[in-house]
Amino acid sequence: MPVIWSKYALTSEGWARDVRVDVDDAGRIAEVRAEQPAQGTRADILLPAPVNVHSHAFQRAMAGLSERRGPDPRDSFWTWRQLMFRFLDQLTPDDVAAITAFVQMEMLEAGFGASVEFHYLHHQPGGAPYDRLSEMSEQIVSAAETSGIGLVLLPVHYQYGGCDKRGLGPGQVRFGNDPERFAKLWQGAQQAVKTLPEDAAVGVAPHSLRAVAREDLATIAGLAKEGPIHMHLAEQQAEVEEVVAAWGARPTEWLLDNLDITERWCLIHCTQLSPREAVRLAATGAVAGLCPITESSLGDGIFDGVGWQAADGAMAIGSDSNIRISLVEELRTLEYSQRLRDHGRAIFATQAQSTGRVLFDAVVSGGAQAAARGRGGLQPGAWADMLALDGTAPDLVGREGDTILDSFIFVGDQRMIRDVWSAGRHLVQDGKHIHHRAIRDRYVRTLAKLRDVM
Template sequence: MIHARQALLAEGWARDVRLTLADGRIAGIETGAAPQAGDVRVDTLLPALANLHSHAFQRAMAGMAEERQEGRDSFWTWRALMYRFVGRLTPGQVEAIAAQVQLEMLEAGYAAVGEFHYLHHQPDGRPYDDIAEMSRRIFAAAQQSGIGLTHLPVLYSHGGAGRAPLGEGQRRFGNDIERFGVLLEAARAALGALPGDARLGVAPHSLRAVAPEDLAQLVAMQPAGPIHIHAAEQPQEVRDVEAWLGARPVAWLLDNAAVDGRWCLIHATHMTAAESRALAASGAVAGLCPITEANLGDGPFAGPAYVAAGGRFGLGSDSNVLISLTEELRLLEYSQRLRDLGRAVMVAGRGSVGAFLYAAAARGGAQALGRAAGIIAPGRLADLVAVDSTAPALCALPREKLLDGLVFAARDTVVTDVWSAGRHLVREGRHVRRDDILAAFRRAMRELTAD
């Protein structure tokens, strides 16, 4: 049982809210209720967001790619460094890094993660004896951290648009469609070791890395569940795909891939106004990663037209260079303000920007991960976050302004408790297994950087 002084329910704010949890879900809600002995008592309860896009292993290279080289640095020079780095990672290190990433996500207020997982093989490209070895390491990390996991094995068949061969740095990622089918089924079997809220989706990496006929086969392999794909992250990618397929990536997907509500287009940064409207109409989710998109120089998402068209979106930490829920929300809005020279941009019509961003990202992230969450209501997964409204950044605000304060003035340190499908994983701001997970991460980093 949880008792909250106030909570944001599906129908709006309520005081003195008592939640009953059963089998990972919200079984009952009482308002105007007094706390009872044994209740977990919190100040302000919100639906927890899902982090819809993560490459966990990249957390280990945070801060390693911030030195300017001769010439112009870009996403593509960063990618070359990432390829060199990834060749060094062992399965044990990947597990330790992923557990630490998931811990940091939970402490930031996320209850679930979509792991866009393309690090499949040994450094020379040969599969491990268990082709799903690296997926199992992500699962083992999730067992330690308790985070809700939607695992998204990635099909990565080509090194660039036009069926270019894989480069040396991409060998650990590569599968043809037949071998990927074997990997997918092995991952599906291994996922059974996780709690019942765990999900399996698929992720064709991008139209640079997957040919049209393989994309069609992959979708047929996964008739239900999430489908995630990188799309239109960089102008060069848009040009390369258009030169090969005769259409820009978002337009091509909408015309050829039956994109619907189970799809999540990651980034979708460089869309035309017509593409924004069409993506919104499809019911798909735009997976926005503002910190990584700023770090890599991708550019800001075209938010106003997409929001005005009713487009759905969620948030992801992508490269995990900085894991901060409040900063992702803040930077999403601030990137629009910097481009448009205006304020209060990411909301249609009138209203609270913070409340709109938080609620929309909660619903969109849950949809993208195939989780019955995103709102506090009976029958929904108990993905919940408690924050301290007496913190300095929030204490002067009425509850109607609380989400504006959370988005624009607070840090993640206002998070006191987090539940993922009813698992109480963060208490008094700390993950329940913080010390063990952090110690393993530090050991892995010492091994990784020893020479």
């Protein structure tokens, strides 16, 4: 069995020295022991690696292309979405595989141990299905075979252009399915994932209240049986207004009043929650899937972390549009957004724990829950999703305990990360993915081709 030994580690029992972690052949942690002699693969500071709970991988290739003012006098999420629709019409299955492998590599190098892909790019330009209905899901799986990341694939059901059940526009038709065809696509995705290691999984994602008929939501969610269920919720003010006008309630109110929301659910963004909605949603045990960098980029709004924390809500983080893939910057942006709104400091900190520790523990636990990835953290039975920091980094030298996390999140970046394991697979070594050059070169060739057709 692989053995990892670290001078210092954050275990499920707290910080410990001279920690030995034994990993079984399936990729789970078999044993964690402190005060052990050095042996096996050695690290300076060992941490659990959180799950990236929300990714639209193909959008990575758009990064940097949406910062110019368009014809609309006020640029917004909705004008950005039109650019995204035009862009995705150029993507082939091979393009998606290349982009996704690069995204997954960047996630690993940034310290994420696994990825949840919220996958809605299903069909050909124009909306015709591929010969194999699950072709694009198979490309996501192929990318995971290349990168080695622990994959949770969420095929997305997307049927309508709004709450009034209007048809999908030109850019959306590649997403669309009726419930019957989506069920077949989901079965194909489930079959495709069987080629991956044991830690891979399939869930399901009704895209949003705007895109799925209310009478179909329970049926779509039921496909996953015991797997994770994710959905965009209350991201934009215009979305809230549309749902209120069509269904007579705010999105979160409607969801809680009409569906059985449990800890299997992860609601993405939640930037437009009222205080009462936050308390009710937190009480279900569902996870709030936050994407602070993307939410900032799109002007979505600020998640009420203070209210959510007070309600003992579970939370996790994702990179969403993938314009910037950084574990520490997602956490830093989340905390700083609260500070800017509330004119304070150390907003998430408690009397017992620092800001960094509170945030890190929350997303490790919430991410494992949202991905149905068992128990997170460095403890027996958990998948061996781990990251190792360089103890010789100037801002980490001589620091101990939670100050390590505060320094990593609020001072550092991924240059502090030396190694990353996903279910025991040692994929990042000395700061780079083991297949970095090949994955990068394929991605660069894909971008060059896309530039020629855009």
